[in-house]
Amino acid sequence: MGEIPEHNEATPRDVNKTMTFNPDIHHRRSIRLRDYDYTSAGAYFVTICTQGKECLFGRIDGEVMVANDAERLVESVWYSLPERFSGTELDAFVIMPNHVHFIVFLVGATLAPPLTKDGGTSKGAASSTPTLGSVVRAFKSISAIEVNRVLGRQGQPLWQRNYYERVVRDDGELRGFREYIQHNPACWSEDENNDLTT
Numbered sequence: 001m002g003e004i005p006e007h008n009e010a011t012p013r014d015v016n017k018t019m020t021f022n023p024d025i026h027h028r029r030s031i032r033l034r035d036y037d038y039t040s041a042g043a044y045f046v047t048i049c050t051q052g053k054e055c056l057f058g059r060i061d062g063e064v065m066v067a068n069d070a071e072r073l074v075e076s077v078w079y080s081l082p083e084r085f086s087g088t089e090l091d092a093f094v095i096m097p098n099h100v101h102f103i104v105f106l107v108g109a110t111l112a113p114p115l116t117k118d119g120g121t122s123k124g125a126a127s128s129t130p131t132l133g134s135v136v137r138a139f140k141s142i143s144a145i146e147v148n149r150v151l152g153r154q155g156q157p158l159w160q161r162n163y164y165e166r167v168v169r170d171d172g173e174l175r176g177f178r179e180y181i182q183h184n185p186a187c188w189s190e191d192e193n194n195d196l197t198t
Helices: 069-084 132-151 171-190
Strands: 042-049 059-061 064-066 088-096 099-106 164-167
Touching: 042 132, 042 171, 059 171, 064 088, 069 088, 069 099, 069 132, 088 171, 099 132, 099 171
Parallel strands: none
Antiparallel strands: 042 099, 042 164, 059 064, 088 099
16 A cells, blocks of 8 residues: 555646546445445345436325326336346335435346347357346436436436345345335435425
8 A cells, every 4th residue: 555645735727737646545335245246146135316416206195105107107116026036035125205225135046037029039149147236227327218208318327327226135034124125205304305394
């Protein structure tokens, strides 16, 4: 590890200078478990927030989520994931005005082969076990395209760059995450971004 340079106050003429990349200090800290195989069969709890935690997916009325078109599109993408990734099983899911929570199981099957022009499947396509990252990436990408189209937004990110995930370690944790997801709309009044609560 190199020495950390002394901190010097920038002068106005220094503001426009380009900073040289230093891999010792310019890196994003990964929130993923080091050396964990994210193709491993098991359950994963995931949270994804909208960019800037903008409330785009309906509103909470009392303790119930009231859907809008954007929310319905995100939900349809969620339910279509097993068609794209045959090695997934969907579990609990909730859309909040500015984020989603879900539990997805990876069961070790392979990625569904692509469809041919006549609607069949390509037998020569390489298949691979889905990773949590590939499932989340597809969910975020497909839902962003659809939601931005409906909302008339172009070139704007729908989701934050990262997402939170936790490997569900046992049945007790699974029950706890399911309850958390089920009761999440009832807790919206405690969220700092709850300006759409009625």
